Amino acid sequence: MIPAKFDYVRAGSVSEAIALLDKYGDEAKLLSGGHSLIPAMKLRLNRPAVLIDIGHLSELKSITEEGDEVVVGANCTHKQIATSELIASQASVLAEAARTIGDVQVRNRGTIGGSLAHADPAADYPAALLAAEAQIEVEGKNGRRKIPAADFFQGMYTTALADDEVVVAVRLPKGSQGTYEKFFQPASRFAIVGVAVVKRNGGVQVGITGASDTPYRATAVEQAYAEKGVDAAELAAEGVDMMEDHFADAAYRAHLAKVLTRKALA
């Protein structure tokens, strides 16, 4: 449980972090809460030469309103998100997901930006962000851009982030009230399957994590909902390859996706 040697740099600002990322390239990793990165480093599964610490940057720690959006800074902890009044009233689906992450210690340290950049296929936030049609705001040497959640998650531990980019915020449309139904993997307490549903304008938006190697929008469910109501949940795994492990085979994951979607739609 001792990481390989690494250098540590504390970035003074987001732009300094970007400059450092540019300088060190793929030898560097950003450190925020460190709750995914540090365990992987201790097992030497991940061995960055340089850690660029952005965890203390207060510019990324706020939760604010901007027009029709709720803007959640990348350094916000899961605890902050789970207990924010603004999120509770305008983007509750995110708080619902945050509440199920890890344990108290993890929620006190882990951050949304770190979790999203890590892109564990069983992480909780992706389901909520997909359901909310959130955007992930990132900044790189070429400036800022907003990436729709549906484009951000590209595979297991793979995102649309460029090497020099930092997640700075998550933008959720106001009115992203919804639910998150999670079936816990008993060892890791990640999601075997997690389903987030946001109901908006009479329709439903459904995000599913854990089931497949990439979190996905259950579009078949969304399209059938008007006609079938909660029975549309039967389409939750339609056309998606399910993951398998010793806790759950593909058939069971597909079944859970349907059960949890039905529960979340109800």
Place this chain on the structure above:
Amino acid sequence: MGNFIGKSVKRKEDVRFLTGKGRYTDDIKLPGMTHAAFVRSPYAHAKILNIDTSAALRAEGVVAIFTGSDECGNYGVPCGWQVNFKNGETMREPQQPLLAKGKVRYVGEAVAIVIAETLEQARDAAELVEVDYEELPAVTNPKEAMQDGAPLVHDQWPDNRAFDWCIGNDRAEVEKALASAHHVTELEYVNQRLAPNAIEPRSYIADYNVAEDKWTLYTSTQNPHLIRLLLCAFALGIPEHKVRVVSYDVGGGFGSKIFHYTQEALLTWVTKQIGRPVKWTADRSEAFLTDAHGRDHVVKAKMGFDKEGKIVALLADEYCAMGAYLSTFAPAIPTYLHGTLFQGLYTTPLIHLDVTAPFTHTVPVDAYRGAGRPEATYLLERLIETGAKEMGMDPADIRFKNFIPAFDGVNQPGYQTQVALQYDSGNYAPVLKRALEMVDYENFRKEQAEARKQGKLLGIGISTYIEACGIAPSAVVGALGARAGLYEVGEVRVQPTGKVSIYTGSHAHGQGHETTFAQIVADKLGISIEDVEIIHGDSEQSAFGMGTYGSRSLAVGGSAIVKSIEKVLEKGAKIAAHKLEAAVEDLEYADGKWTVKGTDKSISFGDVALTAYVPHDYPEGVEPGLDFSSFYDPVNFTYPFGAHIAVVEVCPDTGKVTLKRFVTCDDVGNVINPMIVDGQVHGGVVQGIGQALLEGVVYDENGQMVSGSYMDYAMPRADDVPMIETDRTVTPCPHNPLGVKGAGEAGTIGATPAVVNAVVDALWHLGVRDIAMPLTPARVWAAMQGKS
């Protein structure tokens, strides 16, 4: 006497545990101490073609690197129990080398040891050791290991069989009885492989002192004296009187720290080579990969019944994995600690078990809490429960019908089983009656039917068990292949001031001996519990000892202390009689003093102790001092028993099992500290629940462990378990002075089948008959779909 026995005295040792003041091996830092890291095999089976240590040797801080080609490669650790083949041949016993030589046989097997100034440097340098392997096919499942063409774990033998073994009545006779039975229940299942998961990983420090030509080994072991014996006499061939083995506080063992591990011997060899102390502490990944595992039986079993539900015969065939090498007690676990329990609590007249124990490309398998007895109980209790249901009988009634009638072992003789053992005392019906009462069994069936109407799946599962504890009469286990005696040593040193130091060969790693043993001593001597200190875990303090496992400490270690106390009181009486100018026969001892019967003339224990050490006015022919040591060798095992009942609810949508209640009524004989016994039962039950619902070591087809972390290996947590409701009956052990039977493993032995029986009960009406452990929601759901 008795101010302490039977009282829930708070644990004396908890003050240091709860305030972070324990003395664990990894806490010890010696001057000049170096640190070790291992290069481990990434393959389950491979030839080692070449090991290049040159780059690693140049790395910063490296002191030395050794591989199997060095002298240490000639040494191996021995197996402590010999089982013979059915045809009488000796079991196949490969050397378990201190470092792999020529071949690796499981993922995680140590190939090289790197010693450096700091742990960080050792770890970094270990990565620079280059090993060329030629990967070979591997087999990890014990049944597959016995199939034709299975990859061989050891090339010198034609197949993977370490030994085969049988016990009980003539197989043909048992088969005949089954053929003519009214009903036969048959089950095929896997009693899965478990990782022991003690909270403290294994940790060792070896320190060779040149000036004294003497070694000290600090080790997180359950039995320091036995480790010294195995290390000196068998592994390294070094003089035993030159080695001190110290094991102060140990953070749990569950069996996994009984065994003599290669690292203990290797570090002891290394320290002399480098002339400096060397420390190694496993990290959690290494613990998963290299701590000896438990269970791993592939089972086929049949139980035959007559019309009334009386068991007429029991037959089982099991493949029981040994792993790549024979760990210290490994051969005893699926044999003498398993087959000998096949009588259970029942009058079954015909029993036969055939065991095939193959080598597999996995870490060795050995004792894990319960050690053979949970496997026996699981087999019996799943079979009798299933049999009852198949015959439309009540699972409680069928057990009452089959129970051995009560016997106290004093007025009635012990019960001779069909499988070698003779039970000491037992009264089985009351534990089940009480557990049924506690769970309100009569009303449960109504509640279950009602719940089912509302779409809820409730189930209840019973398990009644017996175990053999108080391990063990030396002559008996010697006849069965043990290569050691299994007595215990207890020394009482009364200090001149009357304070008492107890040196025990038992070893505490969570059991609370410092309290329980002190209660016995304070009680018997009529002194304050604060005046008693329990010392254990140092081969140079306690004269000898066999350590702690098999729920033996109180029954065997406690009895040794009692013997010494009796000797103290006997000698003390002579001194007291002299001082009181009375005859020994005229004295009585109570409340810490000898009194001349019928008078107020008395002398306190403390005054007698002082006289013994300042013998100015002293009885003739009596030696000074008040200090006795005793070896206690039990005449029999002890046989605790009990009934466990689980109530579960299964989610009809997801198959997730929720434990609603867990009820136990155990009989562990006399109880010294009820709180500690409750704690042992709680912990054991939770481990048993863990096996039923959550835990399991999984190897993939290449022999890679895919469950080697707490992200992938599910341990039970507080919120997985309801409040455990415990009660007890008391059937004293007739053959030890305390009447105690042992409580350390009862929970684990009883709990697992109760939980599985409950889940199957909840789903019986859907056609579910069995589900493989652990009963993950995925497996339960598949069974509900008819796919189990």
